[in-house]
Amino acid sequence: MQNDALLEATGISKSYGGIQALQDVSIRVGAGEILGLVGPNGAGKTTLVDMITGHQIMDRGTLKLRGEPLSGLPAVRARRGLGRTFQHPQLALELTVEENLLVGAAAYRFKSAWRMALGVITDGIMHRKQELDAVREVARELGVPDLNELTANLSLGEQRLTEVARALVQNPTVMLLDEPFAGADAHSIEGIVEAIQKVRARGHGVVLVDHNVDLLTSLADRVVLLAQGKVVFEGTPAQCLASEEMQQVYFGVGGEA
Numbered sequence: 001m002q003n004d005a006l007l008e009a010t011g012i013s014k015s016y017g018g019i020q021a022l023q024d025v026s027i028r029v030g031a032g033e034i035l036g037l038v039g040p041n042g043a044g045k046t047t048l049v050d051m052i053t054g055h056q057i058m059d060r061g062t063l064k065l066r067g068e069p070l071s072g073l074p075a076v077r078a079r080r081g082l083g084r085t086f087q088h089p090q091l092a093l094e095l096t097v098e099e100n101l102l103v104g105a106a107a108y109r110f111k112s113a114w115r116m117a118l119g120v121i122t123d124g125i126m127h128r129k130q131e132l133d134a135v136r137e138v139a140r141e142l143g144v145p146d147l148n149e150l151t152a153n154l155s156l157g158e159q160r161l162t163e164v165a166r167a168l169v170q171n172p173t174v175m176l177l178d179e180p181f182a183g184a185d186a187h188s189i190e191g192i193v194e195a196i197q198k199v200r201a202r203g204h205g206v207v208l209v210d211h212n213v214d215l216l217t218s219l220a221d222r223v224v225l226l227a228q229g230k231v232v233f234e235g236t237p238a239q240c241l242a243s244e245e246m247q248q249v250y251f252g253v254g255g256e257a
């Protein structure tokens, strides 16, 4: 065992046509660590999350989860322990909140598509009560609104909170959150923060992408600043906020706000 990194992304590069979205980017997330990923619009933050979860295919680079190579379709990576949310929440709007959360619980239980198929036939009823209990507990802890509500009726903040709750019921080794606070109300933000802290307390890891730099730096243990597809600074939140690179990237000046 080389180190205690849960997630290691090394030398990730990706271009879309003529746009170099990521160039030789490396990040690592340790056990019980929240890694904040900041950078201006178009810096490559979502692209990096997509490379890790397999929602886009990288041009170059390697990924490891708990020291083991990570590849395959997003569903395979989810079963290996990657939980995520999306910049635009991806919930089944025609289902209730509870049904959406149960999808997360089932994804965690079935370690392969074959087992999932078999499980639906053989042990669906046996595990249903267990999963319902887990879902209801997470919902209560995070303050997820009415579980019987149709997801289409939720506000953006409530959808974000529900998506984070869905990721949490999978008990992810690493949870990747793409702008979870954008447009969210105070109550939803509180629940999302609770979820992040729970993952950390379990000794698992979080990659947190958000434009709310105050909130992000108050939660993160370490911050990586991306600009134009490259890592331009990495350090503690205080070091990052004080860095010349941060001033340049966000305010176009060197050394002063």
Ligand SMILES: Nc1ncnc2c1ncn2[C@@H]1O[C@H](COP(=O)(O)OP(=O)(O)OP(=O)(O)O)[C@@H](O)[C@H]1O
Pocket (backbone or CB within 6 Å): 016, 019, 020, 021, 039, 040, 041, 042, 043, 044, 045, 046, 047, 048, 087
């Ligand atoms: N599917 C795609 N096709 C073409 N270009 C893309 C695609 N996805 C991202 N890009 C480009 O790659 C670059 C990085 O985009 P990305 O969305 O990763 O940035 P970001 O840091 O997440 O930005 P934001 O904060 O606005 O979400 C941008 O120039 C973007 O236009």
